[in-house]
Amino acid sequence: MSSTTLPAAEHSLRLRLAGGVGLTGIVLIFLLGLRSPTAMYLGMFLVLVALVVAADRALPVLLREPLFWLVLVLFAWVFLRGWVDLATAEARGMEPDDRAVWHHARFTPLLPLLFALWVAAWWRYRYILLLLIGLSMVAYMIDNWDRLLYGLPGGGRPFASAFGEAGIMAATVLFLVVAATIGCWRTGRNWHPGLRWSATALGVALAAFALFVFLAAQARAAWLAMLGTLAVFAVVGAWYLWRYAGPRQRRLALAVSGGGLAVFIVAAIASWDILSNRLLQDTETIAVLLSGDVEQEDVPGGSFGDRYRMFRQGLIDIRENPLWGVGPGSVRDMLHEIWGKDRGGSGNYHSTWLNLLVAMGIPWTLLWVGTHVWAIARAARELIVTDREAFLAVALVGAAMVHFGTLTFQGARLWSVQGSALYLVLMTLVCAVLLRAAVRRQGLASTASPG
Numbered sequence: 001m002s003s004t005t006l007p008a009a010e011h012s013l014r015l016r017l018a019g020g021v022g023l024t025g026i027v028l029i030f031l032l033g034l035r036s037p038t039a040m041y042l043g044m045f046l047v048l049v050a051l052v053v054a055a056d057r058a059l060p061v062l063l064r065e066p067l068f069w070l071v072l073v074l075f076a077w078v079f080l081r082g083w084v085d086l087a088t089a090e091a092r093g094m095e096p097d098d099r100a101v102w103h104h105a106r107f108t109p110l111l112p113l114l115f116a117l118w119v120a121a122w123w124r125y126r127y128i129l130l131l132l133i134g135l136s137m138v139a140y141m142i143d144n145w146d147r148l149l150y151g152l153p154g155g156g157r158p159f160a161s162a163f164g165e166a167g168i169m170a171a172t173v174l175f176l177v178v179a180a181t182i183g184c185w186r187t188g189r190n191w192h193p194g195l196r197w198s199a200t201a202l203g204v205a206l207a208a209f210a211l212f213v214f215l216a217a218q219a220r221a222a223w224l225a226m227l228g229t230l231a232v233f234a235v236v237g238a239w240y241l242w243r244y245a246g247p248r249q250r251r252l253a254l255a256v257s258g259g260g261l262a263v264f265i266v267a268a269i270a271s272w273d274i275l276s277n278r279l280l281q282d283t284e285t286i287a288v289l290l291s292g293d294v295e296q297e298d299v300p301g302g303s304f305g306d307r308y309r310m311f312r313q314g315l316i317d318i319r320e321n322p323l324w325g326v327g328p329g330s331v332r333d334m335l336h337e338i339w340g341k342d343r344g345g346s347g348n349y350h351s352t353w354l355n356l357l358v359a360m361g362i363p364w365t366l367l368w369v370g371t372h373v374w375a376i377a378r379a380a381r382e383l384i385v386t387d388r389e390a391f392l393a394v395a396l397v398g399a400a401m402v403h404f405g406t407l408t409f410q411g412a413r414l415w416s417v418q419g420s421a422l423y424l425v426l427m428t429l430v431c432a433v434l435l436r437a438a439v440r441r442q443g444l445a446s447t448a449s450p451g
Contacts, residue, residue: 022050022118085327096329116431130180134206167219179395225405
């Protein structure tokens, strides 16, 4: 081999090595991240190693992406606020949790952007990755099977409190595995017939399992978020069919919608005892709130009553620290007068939005929301306009709406390993859509996945 070709060969070998290490890390995160924190962190480590090995190609991709600079501002803002928070804790007589600073920082899309480089490089396997997410949910549920069944009739305590993590996970994954099923069937025409049928059957099985977990987990937050998402899709879909669709598209849409509605109706009828108990157990509290008599002492106990008290206290805390927040390290150690006595410790208002607003202030939270909405909208447009994969765009938007919609009703999921892993996977997919063109220009994709 001549001296003129040796550097190029070494360069190609280095990029291929980075591509393989990056793919290994991504597979670990997507396949085992929801089940095993160890696998998730090992996957993170491998992905970061791959980025260091291919830094000369990876950094230009990131530096030219406007989303990267927005995310960097969010990430740096958390650590700046955390540094000030920890430095002034003694003067306030508080003992902030410095781990919470990292928890808030990892809930920005910086890590998803870094991981998205390798998902974009291996984009040809996108539907396989979506199926891996479904398998990751199955692995998590097998490990927590007793907890899921405990809440079902005959499970020890009928109608137990909701298994929130399982419900939110199943609702988000349901959209992704449905997209994987459609994608494997549509793009797998050149596959071996057995592989195509196997992948499609696996997708159908994972979707059915996710639907079962979605109902059995009894997570009203997931139910409400799903209902709202489907209502939005119904309105937008009806408008599109009325303005642009032809007769064939309308018939297909009606058939798909009717089939999906039939599945949900059958599932709801089969699970009506669970649904009615979970949805109607706080009717007394709802009646009091609707009457306008909402002083804390007049609101009954129960899930809705407690959430009302936490929501009210959260608004008070936001009013006292609207711009700068109390700091990501202090929010978990705040004392709250929610039930008429010091709660002492969690800083959890059962709404992640309130947690972010109290911890980081209104400007940071608005920038966080705006950044995610912008990224998801750009990704959906790219899939629809450039790739003609409207079903994948709908799946990503639906998964995002369900996932982030549940944040309104669920506690600080940024402190949950499973919540963070699910966020990481979802936003990695979104960011991968945005980075694909830049990755191709830098040669990462052609080098990592030839052909």
